[in-house]
Amino acid sequence: MKNLLTILLTSLTAISFAEQPGVIKSEFIFDPAPHPQCHSSTLVETPAGLVAAWFGGTREGNPDVGIWLSRHQDGVWTPPVEVANGAETEDPRVNCLNPVLFQVPKGPLLLFYKTGKWWAYKKESKDNGATWSKPERLYNGLFGPVKNKPVLLADGSILSPTSVEIPSPQGRSWRVHFERSTNGGKSWEYIGPVNDGHEIQAIQPSILFHPGNRLQALGRTQQGKLFEIxxxxxxxSWGKMSLMDLPNNNSGTDAVTLKDGRHLLIYNHTGNRTDIDRPSGFRSPLNLAVSKDGKKWEAALVLETEPKKEFSYPAIIQTGDGLVHITYTWKREFIKHVVVDPAKLETQPMVDGQWPDSVK
Structure with missing residues (x-):
């Protein structure tokens, strides 16, 4: 269990956070933790309720790091279980990374993840995450979603946001592309890449919906700001990628379009980091912003504020009851789950991408 000081500080922070309009619940998915470190959570609603997954082990990159999963049943999270690891696919065992869950309508629950060689795998569950198939590797330049959830389009196809990080003479090339399935995730076609990877070095997009069959993707860059396309x-097909006003500290983000047409973006509202090769913290604060058009964003919530700590790699969804669920890495020790009523959010405008002091 966490020591007494950590419990006290966490409780005080939770009280302050819970006072913000719209916040319903804030909790850890597990405690005690079944592993020394964890990161990169994903969240989905199934016919049987919420399912969350993440990677965990002694330390990111170590061979013992696998994909862990918990299901929300009868108001509580089930004890985490390891549902995928590198020993299933490679010898010697390698680490696993970046799980992404997606529920195929009237079909299986899909789990995408990577292994240490950045090989992409997919598993299926026909019982809402209780049991899983053997891993199936993706080939032909397909990677599946690299961090954030695929989306279901109006025509029934699935669009997966993805990206690659490729060494090049000009430095590491970060390029965004998309993968589309018209048969429930059985096969995929490649769309892109949509940027050259150097002018704007971008990865890990999320997809938002706009009227008139328009889509917006936005996410992480090495340029100190979020990108949009x-x-x-x-x-x-996609237009030209550009930088937004909102800052980005080279850390993962996520976003979702609500049923009422508004958009929510969860991200670290803070400037660039330089330690991109080995994250060591400095991913704070963690913020929730709201927009009606995907262009003008307003401040809504600050989920975490402790300086020089890591609150990162969020996932965000809206469930059938209209509530919003968020998960994120808490100091690499736990995965935190937050529930928000979007109808009760109170927002303040941002000017030139600056977070207002009145939203704490």
Missing amino acids: WSEDGGM
Whole structure:
């Protein structure tokens, strides 16, 4: 269990956070932790309730790091279980990374993840995450979603946001592309890449919906700000990538379009970091912003504020009851789960991407 001081500080922070309009619940998915470190959570709603997954082990990159999963049943999270690891696919065993869950409508629950050689795998569950198939590797330049969830389009196809990090003479090339399935995730077609990887070094997009079959993707860069890129044809082609006003400290983000048409973005509202090769913290604060058009964002919530700590790699979804669920890495020790009522959020405008002092 966490020591007494940690419990006290966490409780005080939770009280302050819970006072913000719209916050319903804040909790750890597990405690005690079944592993020394954890990171990169993913969240999905299934017919049987919420399912969350993440990677955990002694330390990111170590061979013992696997994919862990918990299901929300009868108001509580089940004890975490390891559902995938590198020993299943490679010898000697390698680490696992970046799980992403997606529920196929009237179909299986899909789990995408990577292993240490950045090989991409997929597993299926036909019982809402209780049991899983053997891993299936993705080939032909397909990677599956690299951090954030695929989306279901109006025509029934699935669009997966993804990216690659490739060494090049000009430095590491970070390029975004998309993968589309018209058969429930059985096969995929490659769309992109949509940037050159150097002018804007971008990875880990999320997808938002706009009227008129328009889509917006936004996410992480090495340029100190979030990126955005737009599609006018439901994701089949994309325009020119550009930088937003909002800052990015080279850390993962996530976003979702609500049923009422608004958009939520969860991210670290703070400037660039330079230690991109080995994250060591400095991913704070963690913020929730709201937009009606994907261009003008307003401040809503600050989930974490402790300086020089890591609150990162969030996932965000809206469930059938209209509530919003968020998970994120808490100091690499735990995965935190937050529930928000979006109808009760109170927002303040941001000017030139600056977070207002009145939203704490």
